[in-house]
Amino acid sequence: MSVFITSLVIWLLLTNFSYSELLAGVIVSIFVALIFRKYHAIRFDWKFLVRFAYYTVVYLPVFIVEMVKANLDVAARVLNPKLPLNPGFVQVKTQLKGDAAKLFLANSITLTPGTLSMDAKGEKLFIHWIDVKTIEDKEKYISKRFERILKGVFE
Amino acid sequence: MIVLFFTLIGIGVILAFIRVIIGPTSPDRVAALDTMNVMLTGLIVVLAYVFNRSIYLDIALVYALLSFLETIVISRYLEGRK
Amino acid sequence: MSANVVIGDILLAIGAFFYFLGGLGILRMPDVYNRLQAGTKATTLGTFSTVLGVGIAKPEFLLKTLIIIAFVALTNPVGSSVLARASYLSGIKPCDCTKVDEYKGGGEE
Numbered sequence: 635m636s637v638f639i640t641s642l643v644i645w646l647l648l649t650n651f652s653y654s655e656l657l658a659g660v661i662v663s664i665f666v667a668l669i670f671r672k673y674h675a676i677r678f679d680w681k682f683l684v685r686f687a688y689y690t691v692v693y694l695p696v697f698i699v700e701m702v703k704a705n706l707d708v709a710a711r712v713l714n715p716k717l718p719l720n721p722g723f724v725q726v727k728t729q730l731k732g733d734a735a736k737l738f739l740a741n742s743i744t745l746t747p748g749t750l751s752m753d754a755k756g757e758k759l760f761i762h763w764i765d766v767k768t769i770e771d772k773e774k775y776i777s778k779r780f781e782r783i784l785k786g787v788f789e
Numbered sequence: 790m791i792v793l794f795f796t797l798i799g800i801g802v803i804l805a806f807i808r809v810i811i812g813p814t815s816p817d818r819v820a821a822l823d824t825m826n827v828m829l830t831g832l833i834v835v836l837a838y839v840f841n842r843s844i845y846l847d848i849a850l851v852y853a854l855l856s857f858l859e860t861i862v863i864s865r866y867l868e869g870r871k
Numbered sequence: 872m873s874a875n876v877v878i879g880d881i882l883l884a885i886g887a888f889f890y891f892l893g894g895l896g897i898l899r900m901p902d903v904y905n906r907l908q909a910g911t912k913a914t915t916l917g918t919f920s921t922v923l924g925v926g927i928a929k930p931e932f933l934l935k936t937l938i939i940i941a942f943v944a945l946t947n948p949v950g951s952s953v954l955a956r957a958s959y960l961s962g963i964k965p966c967d968c969t970k971v972d973e974y975k976g977g978g979e980e
Contacts, residue, residue, distance in 0.1 A: 647938055648847075705889060705916045708909050712896040721905060737949075744948035745915060750908050751948075752955045762904045762955060790880060794921075797887035801894030808897045808906070816903045816958035823950055824897050824910035827943065828890050831914075831921040834939065835883065837932065838925040846935040853942055860950040868957035 638667035693783050697742060704747040711764070720765045725758050728781060735784050742780040791839060798835070802828050819863050826856030879928025886921030889913045903958050911951040918943045 645659035711718060730736055740751040740759065748764040805828065808821035830853045837845030896909025919940055926936030 647934065648850075701912075701916055701919075704912050705892075708896060708912050709889075709892050712892055712899060712909055712913075717899065717901070719901070719905060740952060741945065741948040744952060745912060745944075748908070750904065750911070750955060751952050752959065753952075762908070764905060764908055794883050794887040797891045801887075801890040801892075804891075804894030804898045805910075814903065814958075814963055816954060816961070816963055817906065820903055820907050820910060820951070820954055820958075821897050823947075823954065824893055824914050827914040827918055827947060828893065830939070830943065831886065831890060831918050834922050834925050834936065838883075838929060841929075843932060843935070846932060846939065850935070850939055850942065853939065853946070857946040857950055861953055864950075864953040864957035867961045 637670050638663050641666045689783060693780075696780075696783065697745070700742075700746045704745060707747045718765075722763055723752070723760060724763050725760050727757055728759055729757070730781065730784060738784055739780055742784075746780075791835075794835060795832075798828060798832050802832070816867060819860065819867070823856065823860045826852070826859070830856070875930065876928045879924040879926075882920045882924030882927065886917045886919070886924060889917035889920065893917060903963055904955055907951045907955050911947060915944065915947050918947075 642659055642663040645663060646656070649655045649659070728736070728739060730739055736754055736759075740754060743749050743751045743759070743761060750762040750764075751759055752762055753760040802825055805821045805825040809818050809825065812818040812821060830849050833845055833849040833852060837843065837849070890913070893910050893913030896913055897906050900906040900909050922936045922939050922943075926933040
C-alpha cells in the first residue's frame, strides 16, 4: 500500500495534472505495488511523516554547510600543486539500526569533508578517509554530527 | 555568459574523458565515466534552460537513472570477477 | 534582467566551476579511491548548484529540477560507494601513501 502511494505521488510530480494522466498513474502504481509487494521496503505512517518533515528542516542546513565545506576542502587539495594526501581505510561504529537510517548516514558521510563510505557490515561502517588524523576516537570527526539527527528521525 | 558555463563544463567533461581513455585499471575508467555522466546530466539541464524546452528535464532524469544503473551493474560485475 | 535570473546565473557559474574541479580531480588524483572522493563530492555540489540555478532562473522548471536534485543526491554517493567496494574486493591496490588499512580482507573478522 505504501509503495502504491509513493509511486503515485512520484507519478503526479513528474506529469502535468489531468484526469487521464491520473488514471494511467493509478494503473501503473497498482502494477508496481503488486510486483514489489513481497519486498515491503517502504514502510511509513503519519507520525513518521511528521517527524520526517520536522527533521528535514533541522537536517538540511547542517548537510548543506558540511557539503560546501567538503567541496572547498577538495578544491584546495586538487588545486594545490603538491597534492596533500594522507589517505587510509578506517572503520567506525554506529548505533543506528534500520537500513534506511544507515543509507542516509552513509550518503552523508560520503558527501562530508574527506570521507567516502565503502561498506557496511552489521554495526560497523568502513570508510576511506583522505586525511587520517587519528586512529582512536574517529567517530568524533566522521559520523557524530549526523548520527544524532538521524537517530531522531528514524528511532 | 552561457558560453562560459559551457566552456567550464566542457573542459571538465574532457578531463574526465582523458581519464576514461588512459585509466590504468577498469575501476578507474568506471569512476571517470560515472563522474562524466553526472556532468552530462547537469549539461542537459543547462541545455533545457538555453533552449527553453521542459522536455529536456525528463531526458536528464532518465539519463541520471540509466547512468546510476550502469555504475551499479558494472560494479557488481567487477566485484564478482576477482 | 530580473533578480532571479541573476541569482540563477551566479549559481550556474558556481556549479560549472565545481564540474571543472571534478574533472581536474579525476585526472590528478593518484589512485581510484581518491579519484572517487574528488569526483563524487565536486560533481554532486555542481549538480545541486547548476540545476537549482536553472530552477531559480526559470520558475516553471522548479519542481522537476528539485526532483532531479533529490535523485542525484540519493544515487550518486551510493554509486561511488559500490564502486569503491567493488574495486577493493577485485584487488586494486591503494596508492603507496596510504597509512592505515582496517578494511583488509573485506571486513571479515
